[in-house]
Amino acid sequence: MTDVVSTAVRPGRPATSEMVRRLPEFLMIWVPLLLSAAHLISFSIWTIWISFTPSTLIPVAGWVGLRNYTAVLASRNWQIAFDNLLLFGTAFVLFSLITGLLLAILLDQRIRGENVLRTIFLYPLAVSFVVTGTVWSWLLNPGIGIEKLVHDLGWMTFKFDWLVDRDMAIWTIVIAAIWQSSGFAMALFLAGLRSVDTDIIRAAQIDGAGPIRTYWRVVLPTLWPITVTVVVVQLQFAISAFDLVRALTNGGPGIATQLPALVVYDLMFQRSQLGRGAAAAVLMLLILLAVLLPYAAWRYVRGRRAAHA
C-alpha cells in the first residue's frame, strides 16, 4: 500500500503501530481483490490440470496427455454441439444485430412514445433465460402453441413444428435468443446514434443527401466500434448459452440442439467423467479466446492509435 499521494505520515511514528492502524484498510482492500483474483487463477489452472488426468467420478492425479480432448472431440455429442454453436452463434449474432440496428434507427426518428417502446424492447433482458425458455417452449410447441392456434382458426395445413423437428429445432433457440437479447443491441446502437455529431448530419443534408444516404454514408460508419462490442458480447453469450437451451429444448429432440455448455454439464454431473468434462470446459474457453483475443488486439491497436492522434 504505497500510494503516491501519501506524504502525510508524521515523522518519528513507529512503523508497526502505523501498520496496525491501517490494518482494517489493508483487509478491506486486499481480501476481496485477492479472493477474486486468486480464485479465478487457481480455479482455471485446476480445471486445466484435471482435463489432463484420468479423473472420472472424483478428481485423481495422473497424466493421460490429450486423451480426454481427443475423446471429447471425437464424440458425436460434441461434434453436434460444435456445429450447432457455429450455426446458432452466427445466426443469433447476425439477426440480433440487424434487428437491434433497425429498431435503434426507427426509435431515432423522434417518434412519439419512444420511452414506452424502448421499455418494451428491453424488458426481455430483465427476465431470466429459464423463464424465457419455458415461455417459448410453449409458444413453439405444435400441440399447444402457435401451430395449434392457427389450426383452431381454420388453417389446418399450417405447419410450425420446428421445436420437434431435428433439423429445425436449433432455430427455435435462435428465435428465443433474438427475442431476449436484441434489445441490448438496440440500446447500444441508440446510444451511439444519439452521440453522432449533429453538425456532420446537417452538413450531409445541406449537400443534398437524403435520409438513407445520410445514414449509410455518414451515421452508420461511426457505429463500427459499437457493432464490434455488441458482436463480442453476444458471441460470448452464445458460447456459454445453457439456461435458455435447458428450459427450451433441453438439448432435444434427441441431441439435436446440444450446445457445448450442455455437453460440459452432462459429462461432469450426469456421466461422472470429470476429466472429459474439464477438457470440454477448456475447449469452450479456447472457442471464447478465439473470439476475444482478436477483439483485445483490436482494442489495443485502436487505443494506441487514439493515443498517437
Place this chain on the structure above:
Amino acid sequence: MRDRSFAPSRALIYLIVTLFAAAYLAPLVVVVLNSLRADEEIAQSSMIGWPQHMAWGNYALAWSGFCVAETCSGIRPYMLNSALITIPATIFSTLLGAVAGYAVSLWRFRGDNWIYGIVTLGLFLPQQMRLLPWTIVLRDIGLINTLTGLVLIHTIQGLSFTVLFCRNYYIAIPHELIRAARIDGAGFFRIFWRIILPLSSPILIVTVIWQFTHIWNEFLYGVTFTTGQQQPVTAALIALSAAVADIPHYGVQSAAVIIAALPTLLIYLFGGRYFVRGLTAGAVK
C-alpha cells in the same frame, strides 16, 4: 435525421415499431392470460387465448400449493431462497466492489493494475471452468447445498462486475479532492465514507440493479450446487416443468413463471433508466 422532414414515411415507421412492440410483448401477454385460465380451457384450445373464467386460483396454487418433486409447497420457499441468496450477495458484492474500486482507482498501490486486470478477467471466463473447483471448495468448507454457499459464490464472482463498474466511475473523480482531504488528516475509510460514498449513488444504483438481476436469474450454479428445498426459484421452475410433463398444468405453471419473473421485472420497470445506463456504460466511447 432527427427532424420531421421525412413525413411521408412516418406512418410506415409507426407501423413497423408497433408490429415489433407487439412481437416483443406477445410472450408476456400470453403467459399473463394463461395464468388466469383453467387447465381444461387451455387443453381444449391452445396456449394463446382469452380467459373465459378468471382462474385466480392458479396464483394461490402456484404460490403455496403446487407440488415440485415430492414437496407440495408451491414456489414460495424457492422464492424465499432466491431472495435470501440475491439480497445479501447483491449488498456484499456491491459494497466490497465499491471499496475495492475506490482503492484501485484513487489509492494507487504497487500491482494495482495487475490485480484489477485479473479481477476483470472474471467477466470473460466461462462459468463451466469454475464449476468443478467450486463444487470441491463448497464441499470442503461444508457449504454445499446451502444458501450461504451460493451467497459466497455470487459475492466473490460478482466482484468482477462491481469492481469494474465502480472503478470506471471513481476514476473520473478529481484526485485533488482526495489529496485535500488527506492533507486535512482524513484516512482511507474517512475519505470513502465522507467524500466518495455521497458521490456514488448513480453508480451504486446501476451496480445494485445489475447484480440483483444477474443473481436472481442465475441458474447453472443453483442447479449444480443445491437440491430439493435449497434450490433457487430458477432451478425450481425447471423442476416444476419436469414434474408436470405427464399431466400439464399450464395455468399454474404460467402463474409460477409470472411470480418468479416479477422481482426483476419490477426492478426493471422502476429502475429501467439506470439498467440501460449500466448496459451502455463504457460501450459508447
